[in-house]
Amino acid sequence: MNQILMGAVSLGLLWSVMVIGVYITYRILDIADMSVEGTITLGAAVASIIISKGGNPYLATLAATCAGLMAGMVTGLLHTKLKIPALLSGILTMIALWSVNLRVMGSANISTLRIDTIFTPLQNMGLTKDLSRIVLSGSFSLLLITILYWFFGTELGSAIRATGNNPNMVRAQGINTDTMKILGLMIANALVATSGAMIAQSQNFADIQMGTGSMVIGLASLIVGEVLFGKRNFYTRLLSLILGAILYRVIIALVMEMGMNPNDLKLFTAITVALALALPQLKEYAQTIKHSMGRAA
Numbered sequence: 371m372n373q374i375l376m377g378a379v380s381l382g383l384l385w386s387v388m389v390i391g392v393y394i395t396y397r398i399l400d401i402a403d404m405s406v407e408g409t410i411t412l413g414a415a416v417a418s419i420i421i422s423k424g425g426n427p428y429l430a431t432l433a434a435t436c437a438g439l440m441a442g443m444v445t446g447l448l449h450t451k452l453k454i455p456a457l458l459s460g461i462l463t464m465i466a467l468w469s470v471n472l473r474v475m476g477s478a479n480i481s482t483l484r485i486d487t488i489f490t491p492l493q494n495m496g497l498t499k500d501l502s503r504i505v506l507s508g509s510f511s512l513l514l515i516t517i518l519y520w521f522f523g524t525e526l527g528s529a530i531r532a533t534g535n536n537p538n539m540v541r542a543q544g545i546n547t548d549t550m551k552i553l554g555l556m557i558a559n560a561l562v563a564t565s566g567a568m569i570a571q572s573q574n575f576a577d578i579q580m581g582t583g584s585m586v587i588g589l590a591s592l593i594v595g596e597v598l599f600g601k602r603n604f605y606t607r608l609l610s611l612i613l614g615a616i617l618y619r620v621i622i623a624l625v626m627e628m629g630m631n632p633n634d635l636k637l638f639t640a641i642t643v644a645l646a647l648a649l650p651q652l653k654e655y656a657q658t659i660k661h662s663m664g665r666a667a
Contacts, residue, residue, distance in 0.1 A: 438563025
C-alpha cells in the first residue's frame with residue numbers, strides 16, 4: 371500500500387504543473403483551453419526525442435517549455451487576431467498538434483529507457499524512482515507557485531488577471547487585452563508542456579495518446595483542490611492545485627486498488643468533475659428543498 375501511495379503522490383506532483391497551467395486558462399483567463407491536450411504530448415515528444423538523441427535532459431525540458439510557449443501563442447493568435455472563439459481555437463491547435471507531435475517523434479511512441487533523465491542524478495544518490503520524482507517535482511512545483519505568486523502580483527500579472535475578470539474595464543485603462551490573453555495562454559501552455567516533458571522522463575517514454583483526457587484530469591485536480599483546500603488567498607489557491615493533483619491521484623490509485631476496471635477510469639473522472647462543478651447548484655437545490663419542507667411542517 372505504501373508503494374501505491376508513493377507512486378500516486380509522485381505522479382500527482384508531476385501532473386500538478388499541468389494543473390497550474392489549466393488554472394491559468396480556466397480560472398484566471400476564463401478560457402477552457404483544449405489545446406493543452408496536444409501541448410502536454412508536445413512537451414513529452416520534444417523532450418523525449420532530444421534525450422533519445424543524447425541531448426542534455428535539462429535542456430530538453432527547457433526546449434519542451436519553449437515549444438509549449440509557441441503552441442500557446444498559436445492558440446492566442448487564432449482567438450484574438452482571427453476572432454475565432456476561444457474553445458474552437460484550442461480545439462484547432464490540439465488537432466494540429468497531433469500531426470506536429472507525430473512529426474517530432476517520427477512514430478506513435480518513443481522510448482527513453484536506460485537513458486539519463488532529470489531524475490537520474492537523484493537516483494544515483496540512492497533515492498528510489500518514486501522518491502526522486504517526489505523530491506524533484508515537489509521542489510519544482512513549490513518554486514513555480516512562488517514565482518507565479520510574485521508574477522501575478524506585478525503590474526503585468528495583475529493586468530492578465532484583470533483581463534480574465536473584466537476585459538472591458540481593462541480596455542478602459544488603455545491595456546491591450548489581446549496581448550494579455552496571448553501572454554496568459556503562452557505561460558499556461560509552457561507549463562503544460564513542461565509537465566509533459568517531466569512525465570515522459572518519469573515513465574521513460576512518450577506516446578501520441580498520452581494527452582487524451584488530460585484537460586478533464588486537470589479540471590478534476592483543480593476542482594478537488596479548490597473544494598477541499600479552500601480559496602483564502604491567491605497563494606493558497608496555487609498551493610491547493612498541487613494538493614488537489616496529489617489527492618486526485620491518490621483517490622484514483624485507491625479506487626483502482628479496490629478493483630475498479632481501468633476502462634471505467636475516464637468515466638469515473640468525468641463524473642467526479644461533473645459533481646464538483648455542480649456542487650454549488652446541488653447545494654442550492656438542497657437548501658430549497660429544506661426550506662420547502664420547513665414551510666410545509
